[in-house]
Amino acid sequence: MDVERIGEELPLLEGIRTTRAIRRLKPDPVPAELIRKVCEAGTYAPSGGNRQPWKFIAVTEPERREWVAVRYRRVFHDYIAPALEAAEAPDFPERKRRNMRAALHLADHLHEAPVHLFVAGWKRRGVEQVQGLFPAIQNVLLACRAVGLGASLTTLHTSFREELDPWLGLPPEIPTCALLPIGWPIGRYGTPPRAPVDEKLFWERYDPERDRR
C-alpha cells in the first residue's frame, strides 16, 4: 500500500457530499500509517490563536478495545434501549430505524472495530474547549472517506470518562471529547439524508416563519 498516494484523487466537494457515518466495520486491521495520515488531515484544521488543542489517542490492542467496548455497550444499552424499542414500532420512519440499528450494531461490535480513535483537548479557564476539536474531527472523518476507511463520531463515551480518561493516561485538563471507531467499511459511502440547503440558508436575516424546524 502506497500510503502517500492513497486517497489523493477523491475530489473535495464530492467527498464532502458522500461522507456519512459508517458504523458497520470489518474487523481487519488498519495500517498505522493510514491512521497517521487521517490524523494529519485533522491537524490542518483551524483553531483559536492556532493553539492546535487536539490530541489523538489510537487504541488498537484487542484487549484494550474490549475494555472500551464493554463500557460503551453498557452505556449504550442503558441510554438508548428505550429509543430502540420505539424505533421498532411499525410507524417509525424507516430511515431513522436503520440509523438506530446501525448504532446498535456499532455498540455490539465496537470491540471488533480495529481502531478506537479518541480525540482529546484541553480546558481553558476550566471550560472545555470542545468547539476547538470539531473542525479537526471533521477533517479526520473526511480523510477517512478519502482513503477508503469507514468512521463515525460518537460522544457517548463521555458517560464513562471518569474511568476512561485516566486509563488512557489523560490528565483532567485534557479530556476526551469524541470517539471515532475506524475500520474498513462493510457498507457503502453515500449521500447522507439532509434537509435542503434552502431550508437552512437565510439572506440578511433569519425568518422564523420560513424556517420549518
Next chain:
Amino acid sequence: MDVERIGEELPLLEGIRTTRAIRRLKPDPVPAELIRKVCEAGTYAPSGGNRQPWKFIAVTEPERREWVAVRYRRVFHDYIAPALEAAEAPDFPERKRRNMRAALHLADHLHEAPVHLFVAGWKRRGVEQVQGLFPAIQNVLLACRAVGLGASLTTLHTSFREELDPWLGLPPEIPTCALLPIGWPIGRYGTPPRAPVDEKLFWERYDPERDRR
C-alpha cells in the same frame, strides 16, 4: 460562471492541507449561488441524532455589513490591542506577527468583506450545542477553498451577540456561534503552520512526557 461545476476538481486531501484562514479579501461581490453552494457543503456535516442544528445567515447588504463591522472593530480593538502592541516587539515570532496583522486587517476592513456568513445553532436543555456546528463550519471553509473563495472563522462577534442576534432576527434559543467573513482572496492559499502529526498522535495511551505542549 458555471456554479455547479466550479470547485469540483480540487482533491479532498490536498484541499484539507491547503485551507488556511484568508483574512485579506477583495470587496468584489460573490454570487449568491456560490454562497449557497458552500453552505450546502456545510449541511452534509454529521450532527447528533442527525438533528442538523445549523442555520446560515448571509449578510450582504452594504449598510448591514457596516453595522456589523463597526461593532466588530470596536470589540477587536478593545480585546486585542494590547496583544497587537506586544506583537510589534522585535523578538516576537514573525509568523505570529503576520497573523496578528491579518486579524487587524480583517477587523479594519470587515465592512468590505462582501459576505458576513453567520452560523447559528440551537440550545438544548439550555446549553449551547456549539460542537454540533463546527463540523458544518469546517465543511463550509473547505468548500470555500474548493470554489476559490477566501474565508476565516471568528467568534469575536459573541461579545456583541446580545445586540446582534435580535438584529439578525434570531430568537434566544438559536444563538450565533461563528462569523465567517467570505470574499475573493487577495492572498494565496497555502499550508498553514501546524505541529507535526507525530507530536499529536499517541498509540494506546497518552504520554505526557513525550508531549511537548
